[in-house]
Amino acid sequence: MAKISFTAPRVAGFTCPSDRGQAFLWDAKTPGLGLRVTPRGAPAFIFQGVYQGKSLRVTIGDATAWRIPDAQAKARELQRLIDEGRDPRAVKAEAIAKDVAQREAERLEAVTVGDVWPTYLAEGSPKRRAAWKPRYRADLEAMSAAGGVAKKRGKGLTRPGPLYPLLALPLADVNEDALKSWYDREAKAGKHQAARALMMFRGFLRWCSARPAYRSVVDRDAGKAASIVEVLPANTRRTDALEGAQLPGWWGGVEELGNHTASVYLRALLLTGARREELAALRWADIDFRWKKLTIADKVDATRTIPLTPYLGRLLATLPRVNDFVFASTSSKTGRIADTRASHSKALESAGIDGLTIHGLRRSFSLLGEAAGAPAGAIAQVMGHKPSATAEGYRPRSVDALRPFLSLIERHILEKAGVPFDFEAAEQGGGKVVSIHQKKSA
Structure with missing residues (x-):
């Protein structure tokens, strides 16, 4: 395997014969560093080494994007990983997975309650039931309505539902403090209505926590914090009946x-x-x-x-x-x-x-x-x-x-x-x- 010292003209001028699928040029200064070209593809720097007795090859990157000194440094880094007993391919896969996870986490950080709420209405259901009852589904929609429409009875426009302010909140920001602040504001208009809205929202949090897509960012127990529970109105059982x-x-x-x-x-x-x-x-x-x-x-x-x-x-x-x-x-x-x-x-x-x-x-x-x-x-x-x-x-x-x-x-x-x-x-x-x-x- 002939080796030459990589220079910009040599790298740029290296081509693959038309009768071959690929051709390689190897650097004399950096062990394992090579240049691979194909008849139609772009040239790429590669690293080739031996890991646990078997040959391995890792693509470093496009030769038109990588400077030769940078490619040489990357090849030495990959060789060091082998010397430390680590597989460069596994390290690269871990880095890609970590990057994907990071980007997914950033995406989830931006997901709001309002983004997920329509899916909850469509796919959610009460415990041990296949689907919402029509009346409860209508209550969920009313509780989260934006308001501002003409009242069916009387004059004026409807108010936003108690849950509406929560729709703009990122799922990741739904915590004890956020819910306590929301509940205190809504309770001024009606404690029992605010308490019922909280119970509904707890169901939403439970549903989110059971979905892999949202489990990592949602706090299932945020609505059960002592600071909230202790200010809820007493849940007295009705006993009204005709005498x-x-x-x-x-x-x-x-x-x-x-x-x-x-x-x-x-x-x-x-x-x-x-x-x-x-x-x-x-x-x-x-x-x-x-x-x-x-x-x-x-x-x-x-x-x-x-x-x-x-x-x-x-x-x-x-x-x-x-x-x-x-x-x-x-x-x-x-x-x-x-x-x-x-x-x-x-x-x-x-x-x-x-x-x-x-x-x-x-x-x-x-x-x-x-x-x-x-x-x-x-x-x-x-x-x-x-x-x-x-x-x-x-x-x-x-x-x-x-x-x-x-x-x-x-x-x-x-x-x-x-x-x-x-x-x-x-x-x-x-x-x-x-x-x-x-x-x-x-």
């Missing part, structure tokens, strides 16, 4: 509502103990008037079927069939009833009752069911509780086995509310829905 003496006033107030669909919906909630979204999504196809059954979209399982009691069946039959939904709405985007809080507030004001929520009607069903003498297991099954979620647990009953208990509860509620209804006539296909006010006027 027996309040039933006539509540029922009368609901009957007087100008919105008949909302009136029937609220009474159906009390008579079934269903969750508000479950009942709002009820379709006419879910009601079997012939065999007196009602199939509800369940929170726990896919669906649950409960008996259609006499009064409830006749009450539902008074609703117009506007579309597929039982509790239809022509003003709602979904085509069904959406929010009855305003209607319920009117009924409560009329009855002089304070603090009763829509969910309180579900608790009321449970308490009134106990007062009627129905078994706890039957009440829990009608309400859609898991057997393990109740103190005693229960063995699921058939629809026919549940029927006498749900009828017992319905009869008890109507009696307490002072609602006249002929159950015996209903069994024979008769029975009319009569309001409290009709009874009084009679």
